[in-house]
Amino acid sequence: MQNVDLSSALRTGKVQLGFSSTVPHGFVDLVDLTSIAMKIMNDPAAHNLARYEFVSENVSYDEITRMISDLSGRQVKCDVIPAKDFLSMMNAGGEIKNEFAEDAILRMMVYYDRWGLIGNPNVLKWLLGRQPTTWEAYLRRELPKFTS
Template sequence: MSESEAVRSREQPLIAVIGAAGLCGTYVLEAALRAPFRVRAVVHGPSGRERVAALGVDDIVEADLEEPDAVRQALMNADFVFMIPPAFHPEEDVLAIRALEAAEHEGARRFVYLSVLHPHTPELRHHLRKANAEAAVRASRLNWTVLQPSMFAQIVLSTWGRAPAGHVNVPFDVHNEFSFIDLRDLGEVAVKVLSERGHDSATYELAGPALTLAEAVRFAGRARGVDLEARTVDWADAPLPPGVADSASRASDMRAMWQGYDRHGLRGNSNVLRMLLGREPASFEEAAVAFAARS
């Protein structure tokens, strides 16, 4: 290592982002790359490596989260760890705890866990697994922060917002309200809690502005210059997306989520997100316009 590299290493902490290649992970990476960090992307395989390399990440490690040795090696020399668990994984809490233990073993200073809004929701089993992981994080000797985001605006935009003009089938009541968070705001908060003091032992609910799914789909269409109209279909009969349909556990969890959304939506309060950002959170319409331009 050259003298200049040694100075850079001392001045800039290394953040390892687990789950870096997913939809959320790419936004977190983009925010981290603009911050005073050295960034390591921890991905599952070659396709993830290609995705994060395209963002300009040089330090990329492939690791199977089910292999403790691989996770420890992926976190070697990391100062901070940002954990994005795999969605709907039947052992999501086990994998998160394994990453936490690896961070402790490798001497990381801070662990940030990406949970979900309202994790203690009995009918949502994938939420309860996040609650289990949160309990382990809070018992850790590391400095920790738990982030509990509401539904990602970009999930709606990528799932229903890309549809051809016309009716869009949604497997829950489209007139229920949801709080949406723009992943650009989530990435900004991620960098903030990692780079600033004062966020240790904090659990933050991150809920963006609320609107109905029907309104969100209309905004998604307008951003693309097409008319989209969401309509409710039976959650029990709706087709499951690839990667979920071939897993009995994931399929059951997703249908349970749709059923919960059909009953009461998913709403939160924006005060904490507003406080952390120091401004108003992005609206769904703003997220839709940015997503259309990005796509």
């Protein structure tokens, strides 16, 4: 969830994407992820060789910007730009370090555009022992930091 820059979204009214804003993606709050990491580190034998899919909720970026708008009172929309233009922005910002990374990011955006990146939230729920943080709960916790 923290990869959506709330400060920028509220300031500009946009969440810029290089892929479709309507396709669902699976998200996880880093606070939930930290809780799981602590459990694993405290009992490594119980998790030996385990692989986990961590997803709290599958939602589209359009749904996320709608929630940001509703909860902040500020209009925020997705700004979908061609993948190559998005990649150029990342290059200009120094976020891409080499040709391999550039190719991987471009391929990832094509994948996201077609299929999104969804997962099953049950594993996270089981490991947390509670419901994972939803986007609405995350925004209710985080938005006051940017709107006060």
